Amino acid sequence: MFADKAPSNAPEWSVSDLAGALKRTLEDAFGHVRLRGEVSGYRGPHSSGHVYFCLKDQNARIDAVIWKGSFSRLKIRPEEGMEVIATGRITTFPGSSKYQIVVETLEPAGIGALMAVLEERRRKLTAEGLFAAERKRRLPYLPRVIGVVTSPTGAVIRDILHRLEDRFPRQVLVWPVRVQGDTCAAEVAAAIRGFNALEPGGRVPRPDVLIVARGGGSIEDLWGFNEEIVVRAAAESAIPLVSAVGHETDWTLIDHAADVRAPTPTGAAEMVVPVRVELMAGVNDLARRHMESVLRVIDRRRSDLRSTARALPTPEALFSPKRQRLDLASTKLYPALSRNARGHEERLLKLSRQLSHLSPVANVARMRARLDAVGPRPYNALCRSIVLRSESLKQISRRLVVSREALLRAERTRLAQAGDLMQRASERLAPALQGQIARKADRLHAVAQLFDSLNYKSVLKRGFALVRDADGQPLRSAEAVFDGQALVLEFADGKTDATGGRGMAVRPKSIKPKVAVAEEQGALF
Known part of the structure; x- marks a missing residue:
């Protein structure tokens, strides 16, 4: 028998009621807290977007836990082993009887943590x-x-516009972005990719x-330029990129991915353009030196020509030996022709005497005498041979008839078997032929695409030009062009004539293309 237990006044709780009461008590007692600790077990966002x-x-x-909406607004993303300060509210998860913190903001625990992440x-x-x-x-010149x-x-x-105006005024396109804050990295990456997406020769x-520029600041202020999205956009840029973020002592990850790092935004402006006054002075100096060298060459060639002209013999001295040889040959020609004619006449007489013994009349007489000596014997032998051959042919024809019938029966059987085999092969050949044709078509399409990508006319459509001389031969360097040379410039939309010269611009006679070839190559006119 079980002993009776004393009744209790304690209320009875259901599991759900108790879990809810604990949840309310914990949330009322703590609310929002700032919690410092090390990230552990981070595996990236869940398929639902929560972390x-x-x-x-x-x-x-x-x-x-970080809900999906809060995770997209975080300035930094958690990484395994990172020491952070998390701000959020303490709550419980009744399904597993655990308490947890719902993180709303996340920041690194000091500069040391940021440097470790970096x-x-x-x-x-x-x-x-x-x-x-x-x-x-390399940057374009x-x-x-x-x-x-x-x-x-x-x-x-x-500062950039002022420095460009002082050195060499150029057209500047500004893509406005935020250089600090939560959206900084996404806007900068979108700007770099946007510039690269512009079509050459388009309306814009x-x-x-490209210059990516920002003034100085703390590591937190410059953190947007350390984000992977910015670094990858800079590395993928097809346009040469100059990074001018912060002061000379500030380094960000975009500085490593850029083609050139400038210490300051003003320094970036100095890197991308030369000094116009210095270029003009250099061009004038080169033109002067070129003219002086041309004059010196002309004087030297004139002197050489005079010296060569004095050393040349006179026309009388050149033609006198030839004239004398001609007179001597003409005096010897007539006796030599007479001797040659007599020699050919003697050879002709000798050949005629030899041919008289081999005349056709003598040959026919000899052959007729031999034929009369033979008599009717060949005719009789021929008749006997014909009779024998006719008997042999009759026997062979009888055997051929029998053999033909047997051969025809065997051939009909073989043709029937071959027809069945061909029928079965044709049923398999049609699908195989269709597949082979499809593969050949795909291969031909790929080769056609490769031909289009390697065709030099595709390069002309990007703004380049092909320079040829008057004979249609391509010219690959400025050294091959001389003063006054007739040139043909081929562009994507047509051809035009031009005249070339050393130290001066190639000036087309009729301008059809929109972009000059020399400017496309970075040359200064």
Whole structure:
């Protein structure tokens, strides 16, 4: 028998009620908290977009969750082993009887943590080859259009425009972006990719060089230029890119991915264009030196011509020996012709005497005598041979009839078998032939695309031109062009004539293309 238990006044709770009461008590007691710890178990966003991980220190750990909406607004993304300060609210998850923190904002725990994240990201991108020196390209010597990615209201753009105006005025396209804040990285990356997406020769000109510029600031202010999206956009840029972020002592990851790093935005403006006055002075000096050298060459050639003319013999001295040889040959010609005619006459007489013994009349007489000696014997032998051959042919014909019938029966059987075999082969051949034709068509299409990509006319459509001489031969260097030479310039939409010269611009006689070839190659006119 079971002993009776004393009744209890304690209320009975359901599991759900108790879990809800604990949840309300925990949320009312703590609310929003700032929690410092190390990220552990981070595996990236879940398929739902939410993020789950743990925060831990040397003695304890707590589950953490970042909802999808909050994760997209974070300034930095959690990484395994990163020490962070998380701000959020403490709550429980009744389904597993655990408490957790719902993170709303996340920031690194001090500059040391930011530097650790930066170093880890730098090592990762270096391993991918985004910072390799062989990927960097030279800047164009004199760009026609310069693209600038910066804030339109700061002092940076004014410094760049002022410096370009002082050195060499060029057309500048400004893509306004925020250079600090949550959307900085996405806007800068979109600007770089937007400039690269412009079509050459379109309504909006495509820049020849890009400048990504920002003034100085703390590491937190410059953090947008350390984001992977910005670094990858800079590395993928087909347009040469100059990074001018911060002061000379400030380094960001975009500096490593850019083709050239400038210490300041003003320095970037100095890198992309030369000094116009210095170029004009250099051109004038080269023109003067060229003219002096041409005059010296002309004087030297004139002197050489005079010396050569004095050394040449007179026409009388050149033709006198030839005339004397001609007179001597004419005196010897008539006796030599007479001797030659007599020699040929003697040879002709000798040949005629030899031919008289071999005349056709003598040969016919000899052959007739031999034929009379033979008599009717060949005719009789021929008749007997004909009779024998006719009997042999009759026997052979009888055997051939029998053999033909047997051969025809065997051939009909073989043709029937071959017809069946051909029918079965044709049923298999049609699908195979269709597949072979499809593969050949795909291959032909690929080869056609490759031919279009390698065709030099595709290069002409991008703004280049082909220079030929009057004979239609292509010219590959300026050294092959002489003064006054007739040239033919072939563009994507037609041809035009031009006249070439050393040290001066090639001036077409009729201008059809929109873009000059020399300016496309970066030359200065």
